[in-house]
Amino acid sequence: MKREKIIIRARRSAFVKALIFISFGILVGWMLFHTPGSTVTTEGHDHEKETTQPEIWTCSMHPQFQLPDPGKCPICAMDLIPLIKGGEVSDPGAIKLSVEALALANVHTSVVGKAKPVRKVRLYGTIQPDERLMQSQPSHIPGRIEQLLVNFTGEQVKKGQPLATIYSPELINAQQDLLEAMKMKDVQPAILEAARERLRQWKLSSDQIASIEQSGTVTTEFPVLAGTSGIVMGRRVNVGDYVNRGTVLFDITDLSKLWVLFDAYEQDIAFIRIGDKITYTLQAMPGKRFEGRVTFVDPFVDQMTRVAKVRVEVSNSNGALKPEMFVTGLIEARLDEYRNNMVIPRSAVLWTGKRSVVYVKLPEEEEPAFRLREITLGPKLGNSYVVVDGLEEGEEIVTDGTFSVDAAAQLEGKPSMMNPSGGKVSTGHDHGAMIAEGTSSTMEMESEKVKVDQRFTKQFKSVYDHYLQMSDAFVDSDPDKVTQQSAYVLEALKKTEMKYLKGAAHDIWMKQLPALEKALDKIRSSDDLEVQREAYAGFNLAFYKVLKAFGLEGDTAYYQYCPMALGDKGAYWFSDQKEIRNPYFGDAMLKCGETRETLK
Secondary structure (H helix, E strand, O other): OHHHHHHHHHHHHHHHHHHHHHHHHHHHHHHHHOOOOOOOOOOOOOHHHHOOOOOOEEOOOOOOOEEOOOOEOOOOOOEOEEOOOOEOOOOOOOEEOOHHHHHHOOOEEEEOEEOOOEEEEEEEEEEEEOHHHEEEEEOOOOEEEEEEOOOOOOOEEOOOOEEEEEEOHHHHHHHHHHHHHHHOOOOOHHHHHHHHHHHHHOOOOHHHHHHHHHHOOOOOEEEEEOOOOEEEEEEOOOOOOEEOOOOEEEEEEOOOEEEEEEEEEHHHHOOOOOOOEEEEEEOOOOOOEEEEEEEEEOOOOOOOOOEEEEEEEEEOOOOOOOOOOEEEEEEEEEOHHHOOOEEEEHHHOEEEOOEEEEEEEOOOOOOOEEEEEEEEEEEEEOOEEEEEEOOOOOOEEEEEOHHHHHHHHHHOOOOOOOOOOOOOOOOOOOHHHOOOOOOOOHHHHOOOOOOOOHHHHHHHHHHHHHHHHHHHHHHOOOHHHHHHHHHHHHHHHHOOOHHHOOHHHHHHHHHHHHHHHHHHHHHHOOOOHHHHHHHHHHHHHHHHHHHHHHOOOOOOEEEEEEOOHHHHOOEEEEEOOOOOOOOOOHHHHOOOOEEEEEEO
16 A cells, blocks of 8 residues: 555656646747747638648559558559659650659669670470480390390490390201301301301301300300490380391480480570570479580471470489489570660560550659650560660669559559550449450350369379469569479470360360460460460460369369459469469559459
């Protein structure tokens, strides 16, 4: 009780001291700022002018929405940004922004300049045997396989090692002829030499022939000796098989030297030359980097895959590299023909259809003002582009926050990415009614589920798992990663076995498979993210029909839709989670979309 009284007294004392301090502050403030004789009047007092203008929040992708408080866009769920109001500017097509507005929208500019153009060409391929070191081991005599001394593929053999034994009636007759010729060697030496030559034609050595002559007996089984050292890559015969002269018994390959064969697409071939340095990594050896030189570029492009092979020769004396390992390579190609062109960051460019635009800062304006300008792009250089036409050295362009500037231009009715002629934005946009061009609604696309062999379902599940990784690459907006993951999807697709599909299931698969492969080839053959996304949308339409008919092995797939994708045409994709992660916009509009259907 006594302790509580002490606490109450301490609080009262502190309160009294605070009142005295505040009163003293008010008195000092009045003495400093009060002017004698001044009076306070309310006549003509404009409260609206003294009140701070309320801040308006909008969406950089949907500027027709203007809300009084921060939050999420009702369409795409992007974070709202403060509304940027433009001012008067001498150029009627330009948008003028204050320094404060630029800071709020996190807008940054950079001066355009020249740079050493180096294009990074990313290639994907596999380890393959050196074709020059691959040999077939034939039988040089006809007969029946009595014994196989090498019984499985992958076995190491050495030159001269016995691989099999053969019982040959023809060889028995030839030995008998030799022994008969031996009896007449003094009278008919030519006959003896002819008998010997016949055995030599069957690859019997001089020692073997001499042994027959000395022993005077016929050998019924003869060994087949390895003609080279290496690894047995294929076994063509079994015990008891009858073989003719020249029949291949084994495929033997020397793996001490290997080829790395990369797939180069048409748009990359021009940047690859013999002698170029290439660095590459293997999935099987994470964290380890290899280097080599391009030794050959295929002069032909495959008419089906649209790729040319690029070869790198490597030593494999320790046997660490194995044929069919996946390889990812990188060539940094110098583009000397573009050395006098401008290079700008990728973040500065907005795309709409085939048009590429940037916002150029007007140098003659006192406050920051920007004008939309269409440019022509050259090759992509990683996170930047070569500019072929449309910009001059020394000009200043927006490199960060370009969407925000474009949203402000739309609100002011200035020329913008989606409206190059200017004019006020429309708010009557019906997103719910949008369906991807050339497709029907989800309900119209539905099909009956068919019975599928569990073995095929398991293989198809692998395709779906790789598909999800490809979708994540689209969400990350990483075209190189998209290319890599699409290659894995295609590989899984090729490993599906149609022999497990019967009746209606076989018909559905055969109808959709060409569309799936064509879309994946287009994704793999381009490093333009917009082109990849367009092909991805086509893949999803065909994939829907297959997944709808076949289902998944105990998993759930969410069929999701974004009305803003592909220039407002709308597009679908699949996800293994209900949360929307838009692969057509990535971070720009990550939450834009909705789940249209749940498949199992």
